[in-house]
C-alpha cells in the first residue's frame with residue numbers, strides 16, 4: 001500500500017466512509033473550476049463536519065506529506081482551486097453553520113462552507129447584510145471568499161473581504177493540526193502582526209480556514225436603481241467618473257459593453273424577462289432615505305441622460321429593479337459569454353475572464369487600450385465589470401487546442417496586465433493569483449520596485465507550511481517557472497479534456 005492510499009484508509013476509518021470519497025466519478029468533479037483549468041484528480045475528497053475533523057485531516061496529511069486542496073464551491077477563476085499534484089481535496093460543504101450572530105456587537109461567525117447568498121438571507125431577516133457580494137454569491141463560500149479576498153458588486157462603496165474579516169479560525173499544517181483563533185469580535189483589535197489579514201487572500205496556501213468572524217452592517221434604508229444604455233462606451237466611462245466627481249458613492253456601479261449586453265439579452269429574453277437592451281450598459285444603484293428616493297432617482301436619471309445615455313430605465317426600489325429585470329443582464333454576463341463562445345468556437349473553447357483594476361481616473365485610457373489590444377490580437381472582446389472601483393473584466397474566448405490561438409490569447413492577457421500596471425493599477429483585483437496570475441504578479445511587483453516581496457512571500461509560506469502541503473505551486477511560482485509555464489497552464493494541466 002502506498003502512503004497516500006494508507007492515508008485515505010486512515011481517514012475513512014476515523015471519519016467514516018460517508019465522509020471520504022475516492023471514486024473517480026466524484027474526485028474528477030473537484031479537479032476543475034470555471035476558469036476552464038482542469039487539474040489532477042485527487043486521491044480522495046473528504047467532507048469534514050467539524051474543526052476537530054479538519055485538524056485530524058491536516059495532521060495526517062502533514063505526517064504523510066500529502067498535498068491538501070481546500071475547497072469551497074470551486075468557483076475560482078484564477079486556477080487557485082485546481083489541484084496541480086495528486087493529493088486530497090477537503091470540501092467544506094458540510095461545515096455550513098452560522099455559529100453566532102450579534103447585531104449589537106456587529107458580527108456574524110460563520111463556518112467556512114456557508115454560502116454568501118445564504119448568509120445574507122439570514123442577515124436580511126434581522127435588517128443587516130454582509131456587503132461583499134461577488135456575482136457568484138449564490139455559490140461562493142465564506143472560506144473561499146476569505147481566501148480569494150473576494151470583492152463584488154458593492155465593492156466601490158464597501159471594499160473587499162480584507163475590509164470585513166474581523167477574525168478567522170484556522171488549522172495550521174503542522175504535526176498537531178494546531179487550531180488557531182485569530183482576531184477579535186471587535187472592529188478595533190491589535191494583536192501584533194496582522195495574521196488575520198495575512199490569511200485573507202492566501203488562497204488556501206497557509207492554513208485551512210474553518211470559520212470566520214465577519215463584520216456586518218445594517219441594510220440600506222432604501223435603494224434606487226437606474227440602467228442607462230449608451231451608444232458610445234467613452235460616454236459611459238465619463239458618466240461613471242462624473243458620478244464620483246459629484247461626490248456620489250453608488251452602492252453599485254457596474255457596466256457591460258455592447259457585445260456583452262447583446263449576448264446577455266438573448267439569454268435573459270429566453271428566460272422570459274428583460275428590457276429593450278441596446279448599446280453599452282451602465283447600472284447604478286444609490287442608497288437613499290425613503291422620503292428622498294423619488295427626487296434622487298429623478299436627478300440620477302437626468303444626469304445619465306445628459307451624459308449621453310439614449311435610454312434610461314429606472315426603479316424606485318431594489319424590489320422593483322429585480323421585477324423589471326434591471327439586474328438580470330449583469331447576472332447573465334458570464335454564462336452568456338460562455339454560451340455564445342461555445343456556439344461560435346465549439347464546446348471546449350476557453351472563456352477567460354481577466355481581472356485588472358486601474359484608478360477610476362484612468363478608466364478611459366484602460367478601456368481604449370484594451371479595445372486596441374483586442375483588435376491587434378484579432379479577438380472578439382467582451383468587456384464589463386465593477387467600473388465603480390476601476391475593476392475591469394476583459395473576456396475573450398479561444399481554443400486551447402489551437403496553440404497559435406492560445407499563444408495569441410496569452411500575449412493579449414499579458415499586455416492587458418502590463419497596461420493596468422502602467423496606468424497605476426494591478427493585475428488582480430478580486431479573483432486572486434492562483435496559477436494564471438503568477439507571472440503577472442511577478443511582473444507587477446518588479447515594475448513597482450517590490451520584487452523582494454516574492455522572496456518574503458516564499459518565506460512566509462514556508463513558515464506556515466514547512467512541508468509545502470497546502471495548495472502547492474499557487475501564488476508564488478517556483479523560481480524556475482517563466483511565462484511559458486504560465487502559458488502552459490491552459491494546456492499542460494488538461495484544459496483540452498475539461499469540458
Ligand SMILES: Cc1cc2nc3c(=O)[nH]c(=O)nc-3n(C[C@H](O)[C@H](O)[C@H](O)COP(=O)(O)OP(=O)(O)OC[C@H]3O[C@@H](n4cnc5c(N)ncnc54)[C@H](O)[C@@H]3O)c2cc1C
Pocket residue numbers: 033034069070071072073074075076077080081092112133134135136139140141142143144145146147148149150151152153202203204205207208209210334335430431471
Ligand atoms: C460567474 C462568476 C462570477 C464571479 N464573480 C466574482 C465577483 O464578482 N467577485 C469576486 O471576487 N469573484 C468572483 N468570482 C470568482 C469566485 O466566485 C470567488 O473568488 C469566490 O470567492 C470563490 O469562492 P469559492 O467558495 O468557490 O472558493 P473556491 O473556488 O473553492 O476556492 C478559492 C480559493 O480559496 C481556497 N479555499 C476555499 N475554501 C477554503 C478554506 N476553507 N480554507 C482555506 N482555503 C480555502 C481554495 O483553496 C482556493 O485557493 C466569480 C466566479 C464566477 C464563476
